[in-house]
Amino acid sequence: MRDAYSVQTVRAAERELMARLPAGTLMRRAAAGLAAACAGMLGRVYGTRIVLLVGSGDNGGDALFAGAYLARRGAGVTAVLLSPERVHADGLAALRAAGGRAAASPTAHTVLEGVPADVPALLRRADLVVDGIVGIGGRGGLRPDAVEITDAVAAAGVPVVAVDLPSGVDADTGEVRGVAVRAAATVTFGAYKPGLLVDPAREHAGALRLVDIGLGPYLEAAEPVVRAAQHADVAALLPRPSAESDKYRRGVVGVAAGSARYPGAAVLAVAGALRGGAGAVRYAGPAADAVIARFPETLVSSGPPSQAGRVQAWVVGPGLGDGDEARESVREALASDVPVLVDADGLRLMDAGQLRGRTAPVLLTPHAGEAAALLGVGREEVESARLASARELARRYGAAVLLKGSTTVVAPPGGDGPLRVNPTGTGWLATAGSGDVLSGLAGSLLACGLAPVDAAVAGSYVHGLAGRRAAPLTSALDVAEALRPAWRDVSEA
Template structure:
């Protein structure tokens, strides 16, 4: 599992470690890792032209010491100083001693334009706001070169992933000691490029509880429910689906598809699209009455395509009154009674996209998209429910829990009609199998994104994603289900 820690936590860990090391040793560890990453990105160090964009403080010092190592290996290294009077003097002396040079303000633009690799050491993890004009101009001059960011792309917020102005867009980012939340969450994540973590020895000094987590294959495999020899369809989990309408029968079909392909032992469907559901999935158990009369379920999925009429409201109220976990999506979110959700004894999972989250929170969509971490946390706190905020980075927050889960899988091609209905079905099946809300939402998003990736970098359909879920499950567990 990737874990990410706040700036304050990382700095406290650095102070504790530095107290145990000779002066400057920690920076040398960082510089060694940074130089190796630069060499890997270049492929050939001797004769390569490297421009260092050097700000004040330790971030610039890391870049300068790394530049010195590259210069000793035959690279032509030029440092462009954005704050000459506050440049790290030890790093600057090391660079000059290794044969590197310092460009004047007039030469800086030319050095950047000629570079094969530009190293962004402008602003460290404590930076706030966008780039200043002189830095922004130099970054613009780097177009066409490889750009590697030191610890994080300058101009992004390390703690939240927010962007409040011009930033560096890196091809790769080398971060030290621990991931920072902003590196895992858009819009900052998209600017970081490929991530590389350099171990500088912070591990023993970091707390057990991070600010953000990203599951990996092994974590998902450990959480996935698997049938035992004595399992039957009821022990595996029965998920109830309230979705679709005369206008949107496809929403019901896709939610049921996600549930069936997501591991449910059985699916009960209660709604007006029963004919469409059974014609596509004859194994579905259908009911014409209210959800509470459909039969035993271990979890409910409600909302996709139900509309906003009185019948939809009654069905939502009926499901929320149950004593099993409930996932609410799409139209169900527009009808959602906050008090009823907070009063529930069983878990509730909400799965909004940015527009739906904005409506629930009473803010603009742009605000949610620019501050995904805080939006997910606020949703979880306000409703007392697990919140799965869909989007370019899917973020899962649970009430009373500091650490959010950030989904590392997926593809922009998932922005297609019906994909959210499939995700609801998958996550509902995991709730029915007994996973708690946070785990069901995190694992559901992971499998959903992995299934989409398996279809390649091309247009996909929601039904295609549902059919690829078995393959994603097999990839995670190391078994083939093809």
């Protein structure tokens, strides 16, 4: 797992470690890692021109010490100081001793070396910009003076390396309230921060590189805020049949989806379910003819879920519509004693009281608009605060939640404990029916015996890989067809 810790936890670990080290050691470790990452991006260091954007905090100090390392290797390094009166003095001295230059930003109250920095001219000649404006304690968007400089950076098109996280993003929540730096890469120190793994902040971070500065032993007892699964984690979750397995022992997943108006939703949900590890798929609903025509191996019934036969989990909701039969299908699925995945129309039709009264697990899989309706807020609020929204949904409904979107966020039932985020998502999955495929896939994993959070994590991970495999010009059926090779890639890693 790639674990991300809160700012408070990281700072506490830093304090413990710094108490055992000579003064300045931790910053120099961070700066050495930052300088190495910059050198890697540049390809060669000698003769290149680097501009440091330096704020008043420790991030500015990291940038200055890194600039000193790069200047000693032959780079021309200029630091633009946004607050010269509060600059990290030792870092500035190190940069100057190495041959680097420093000048105040045009909006600074104090002028260094005679004249303010000519930022546009510096950027026209720069090969790389290092963003050390605001550290992990920053809240809200950038101040106007910083916005002016970062606008100039964006206009110049110079690649940016962010120090610890892009300035202007919230390290704990991933929120971006106002203008924030867009980096080509972010070099973060000691531990990942939650905001680096979730949109909208993740879009600003670019490629992530973690620099080990020795915090590991001081984080062992701490609980991460966010966990991102990797190949090995998902491979351990994927079900594998044994020699004694038959189709019933492997699990049977029921799918209550589709309608006369939306038969395709049933077909797509079944497509995902058939590729999710369960031994059999039972379909219950009015799109039985469409399902059996596309997937003859499906066990179909045109009646309600209660008449479909025994299953180990239900997927209910995609394409059901709004009628009484649709509402009854949701009610019957939730009245069962097996895990239930509720998606799409099912989220509107479910009874919250019935949901909270269940003893068997429930997994809700809304997109941002559906989550907003369930929470009674605007969609933009959900999209800007994905971690908080997923957690609140899980608390309010007492269910596990898979919040779909540019970053898929999974919250455990009740919302307590670490959230999970999926690192394999791709914009190619933003296509009609893709969510129906994911619902079938995750529901099949539920039928195989996975807990809701694990089914959500494994399902979204493999679904994301399938979306990448199927790109470009992806359709939902393309994604479904790519699930098998994506599953194989993970299970054989």
